[in-house]
Amino acid sequence: MSSGKSTVGAELARRLGCRFIDLDRAIEEDSGMTIPEIFKAEGEAGFRTRESSCLIRILKTYRDENSTTVLALGGGTPVDKKNRLAISENTFCIYLNASADVLHKRLQSACDGRPMLTKRASGNPEALYDRINHLLNERKGIYEECSDLTIDTDSPDIGRTAEKIMTTAALRRPAADTVPEAQPAETQESSLPEY
Numbered sequence: 001m002s003s004g005k006s007t008v009g010a011e012l013a014r015r016l017g018c019r020f021i022d023l024d025r026a027i028e029e030d031s032g033m034t035i036p037e038i039f040k041a042e043g044e045a046g047f048r049t050r051e052s053s054c055l056i057r058i059l060k061t062y063r064d065e066n067s068t069t070v071l072a073l074g075g076g077t078p079v080d081k082k083n084r085l086a087i088s089e090n091t092f093c094i095y096l097n098a099s100a101d102v103l104h105k106r107l108q109s110a111c112d113g114r115p116m117l118t119k120r121a122s123g124n125p126e127a128l129y130d131r132i133n134h135l136l137n138e139r140k141g142i143y144e145e146c147s148d149l150t151i152d153t154d155s156p157d158i159g160r161t162a163e164k165i166m167t168t169a170a171l172r173r174p175a176a177d178t179v180p181e182a183q184p185a186e187t188q189e190s191s192l193p194e195y
Contacts, residue, residue, distance in 0.1 A: 002106040003096040004153040004161060009072035011162040018068040023077060027054045048076070052083055059090045078146050079139060088146045094165055095147035100133040102154045107132065 006022050013020035027050050028034055038047045055077060062069045071091070078084045087093050098106075108125060144150070149169055153161055 002103050003075075003098040004156075004158065005072040005075075005096055007158050008096060008153065008161045008165070009070045011158050012165055013070040015162055015166060016068060016070065018070060020070045020072070021058060022072045023051065023055060023058070024072075024074050026058060027051055030054055048080060051077055052080055055083055056086060059086055063090060075135070075139065078142050084142065084146045092149070092169065093147045094169070095143045095150045096153045096161075097143075097150050098153045100129065100136055103132045103136070104129045 006024075009022070010020045024035055027038070027047075031038055031050060033041065035047065038050060042050075051074060055073070058069075058071060062071070073087070078087060104125075107128060149165070151161060151165055151168070155161070
């Protein structure tokens with residue numbers, strides 16, 4: 001929801017020299033539809049089913065390859081408890097926290113293509129602020145529950161935010177000879193549900 005997940009995620013992946021995946025774009029590629037088209041055809045429930053399935057597939061691929069990947073989740077992805085568990089058990093999760101005031105400023109002219117906002121607040125700045133504030137209040141505890149690190153993103157400096165993540169989390173591009181061995185298969189499978 002405009003906290004910087006996609007832009008900061010792409011910059012972080014560039015700095016780490018690894019792959020970047022935006023979950024919403026992966027869902028669109030898998031379905032052949034845009035997010036608004038999925039919401040229109042299948043409703044939020046249909047979208048969430050697709051989202052969970054795509055998330056689990058990406059996490060399994062990432063784990064099986066044992067490679068560093070930066071994955072930008074959708075704002076509602078962690079709301080589902082199964083998703084939250086899969087995220088917590090299989091990732092180092094970073095919560096990019098932005099205030100309702102900052103998100104409102106960023107989204108006033110860019111909320112097209114965001115069904116969780118446009119269907120309730122299109123063209124009405126006060127309704128948009130109320131919707132943003134409601135979603136933040138509803139999800140804040142969920143985000144905090146599954147995150148390993150929280151970074152404030154009220155500042156729009158993408159490079160500085162990526163650097164802060166790398167420094168705070170002590171992230172570095174791994175040397176080829178320091179990649180850890182994969183876990184035994186039975187341990188890996190137990191943490192990801194089947195869809």
